Each structure stands twice: as structure tokens, then as C-alpha cells.
Amino acid sequence: MRVKVINLDRTSIASLITLSLIFLLITGAAVADVVTPEVPMGRGAQCVEPIEIMRRDHFEFIKHQRDQTVYHGIRGSKHSLAGCIDCHASKGTEGEFLPINAEGQFCQTCHTYAAVKIDCFTCHATVPD
Amino acid sequence: MSCKPMKKDESVSLAQHRRTFFTQAAAGVSLMALAPGVRLVELAMANSEDSLPSNDKRWGLLVDTAKCESGCDECVSACNSEHGLSGHGRPETDAQWIRKVDLKDEQTGHELSIPILCQHCEDPPCVDVCPTGASFRRADGIVLVDKHTCIGCRYCMMACPFQARSFIHEDLTGQKTHSPRGKGTVESCTLCVHRIDEDQEPACVEACREAGHDALVFGDLEDAAGPLASLSSKTATRELRPDLKLNTGVRYTSF
Numbered sequence: 001m002r003v004k005v006i007n008l009d010r011t012s013i014a015s016l017i018t019l020s021l022i023f024l025l026i027t028g029a030a031v032a033d034v035v036t037p038e039v040p041m042g043r044g045a046q047c048v049e050p051i052e053i054m055r056r057d058h059f060e061f062i063k064h065q066r067d068q069t070v071y072h073g074i075r076g077s078k079h080s081l082a083g084c085i086d087c088h089a090s091k092g093t094e095g096e097f098l099p100i101n102a103e104g105q106f107c108q109t110c111h112t113y114a115a116v117k118i119d120c121f122t123c124h125a126t127v128p129d
Numbered sequence: 130m131s132c133k134p135m136k137k138d139e140s141v142s143l144a145q146h147r148r149t150f151f152t153q154a155a156a157g158v159s160l161m162a163l164a165p166g167v168r169l170v171e172l173a174m175a176n177s178e179d180s181l182p183s184n185d186k187r188w189g190l191l192v193d194t195a196k197c198e199s200g201c202d203e204c205v206s207a208c209n210s211e212h213g214l215s216g217h218g219r220p221e222t223d224a225q226w227i228r229k230v231d232l233k234d235e236q237t238g239h240e241l242s243i244p245i246l247c248q249h250c251e252d253p254p255c256v257d258v259c260p261t262g263a264s265f266r267r268a269d270g271i272v273l274v275d276k277h278t279c280i281g282c283r284y285c286m287m288a289c290p291f292q293a294r295s296f297i298h299e300d301l302t303g304q305k306t307h308s309p310r311g312k313g314t315v316e317s318c319t320l321c322v323h324r325i326d327e328d329q330e331p332a333c334v335e336a337c338r339e340a341g342h343d344a345l346v347f348g349d350l351e352d353a354a355g356p357l358a359s360l361s362s363k364t365a366t367r368e369l370r371p372d373l374k375l376n377t378g379v380r381y382t383s384f
Binding site: 075124 | 180181182265267273275276277300301302303304305306307309310311312313314322323325326327
């Protein structure tokens, strides 16, 4: 069996290194340029959990909370959906609350970005009382 | 292949290792257990054990038909505004949690006007037939629909002898925070469970009193000293369709 040996001289090694460096630079720049959604926070400054935990687990919290409310009548506790809306609903130009699931609003912005459909607001109120 | 015999000092050190490992693991486990423990304490503080629904109570309603006025629908409109029920002008399918029904004894000509709503049965047929467990009876006797698990099959609507349930056919907006409702689910009178949880009486009872009729008495059927049980023990009350032996929480008197 014949093995083809590629002889690389100094110039070609240098050009390969340069090329890979340029590639790294381009991809590195691309990572820094990832567009993340700009989420209107409403008046929410201090969330019920740290932001990183809320981003990852908010649905677990409200799913647990919903059974507490429906079956045990525990209302208005820390992880209630009504609490999310109270804090995160933004106001429009005339001071009226905008639905939290409207395009560009708190819930919908991230869910559009992540392409995850929210089903909460088929039934639940989208503005604070 | 050879198996190397273990020296005594080696086995001791291994046992020590094992012990250290288990001690550390146990410490880890106890730490992990501590975190959910903290959460449980928070929950218990947010709502004490006493306020959880229990079968020491059974919420019910007594309708005094002698006081219920024909043509008055204060209870119906109070219910509609409390829960944000708005129709589409199609009475056949529009949501209706209470309806006023006029009855006439054709032999004697005696007329009667009564509100009919979910009777909050002890043995509810809607709960029996629900394929997903969405229809349920809360520990304190209130029959509810968990709309998170309701698939909208409407078996419960067929099973209910009182036609007390409604199905939502169309997309809704502007729901009330305390009364989530949505397309594709079945709903009925919740006895204003959100108000009961805050020690208030249902909206219909309040409206009936404010209209000066006082035909609806709300209370705990198990509390002998309470308004409902004390009144029910003194007067003859009737269930609708007693033949079905549902032991309803809503009862009627004076007819």
C-alpha cells in the first residue's frame, strides 16, 4: 500500500496557521454578535428567584404553583403567574397595561426568540387586575 | 489471570475510604434535603395548614324559593361580572353558570322561580365520567374543573343531570385574574372558590342580599352552629333529583 506523503514547507504551514487564525477571529466575532432579545421588564427589578434560575425553571415554578392553587386553594404565593404579570406587565403610551403575551412584551419576546409557544394565556389574564 | 490477595493494611485503608465516602455522601444528601426543606417551610408560612381545604368543611348553598323573585336575575348578572362571562348572543352555547328557571305546577297553577347552578354533589357524575381526572371534588366539597388537564371532551356536560356546565367554543380575551377561562375547556359554577379561599361569600349570595331578597344562604354544611347548617336543620330542604342519590351541596327550601 502506498501512502501519499504531503510535504509542507514553512510557507504553507504559516499560511495554514494564518487562515485558521482568521477563521477563529471571524467565528469569535460572530459569537459576540449573537442577537439576544431585548425584554421589557415592566417594573420588575427584583424577581422572586435569581434571574438565571428564573430563565431556566420559571415554567417548573408556575406548574407546581398551579396545582397548589387549583387543588389546595393556595393563592398569591411566591411563584404565582398573577405575580409574574403584576410585576412584568408594561404600560402603553396612555398608561394602560399592555397584554404580557403581545408581540414585544415580557413573555412573548423571549418565547418568540426561543420559538416556544405559550399556552398560559389562552385562559389566564394577560394584564394585572 | 491472577488475583492478587489483598493485604490487611490495604483492606483497612479501603474500609476507611469507604467510610469517608459514605460520610461525605450522607452530608451531601442532607444538604440536598435541606434545600427543598427550606422551600417547604416557605410554603407552610405562605399558607398555614389550617387554611388548606379539608373535609372538616363542606361548602353549600340553600335557596329559599319563597324569597327568590320571578324576573330577578341579580345572581346571574353578579356571576357574569364576577367571572367575566360574556356571551356572543347565542344562548344555546354561551357560558352560563347560573340560570333562572320558572316552574309552574299545571294542576294548581303554583309558580316558582329558582336559580339552577352546579349542585356541588357529594358523588358528582361529572367526576365519575371525566377521562382525564380534570373534573374533581375539592376536599371541602366544591366541584371544579382543572382546566390544565381538561381536554374538552364534554362527557361531564352529558353526565350532569342539571345541565350546569358550559363549554367554551371560541377564543377569549380579557379574562379575570381570579377566574381563568379558555377555549376548549368545560366550566361551571366554582362556588366562587377564589372568594371562599379569602373568607368571602360567593358573588351571587352577596348580590341577592344587596337586592334585598336574601334568598341564598351560603355556609358550611358541617358547621352545626353556622348559618347554613342551623337553618337546614330546622327547615325541610330538598335536593334536585333526589332519586339520583347525589347528596347535593346546593339545596332548596319552601317548595
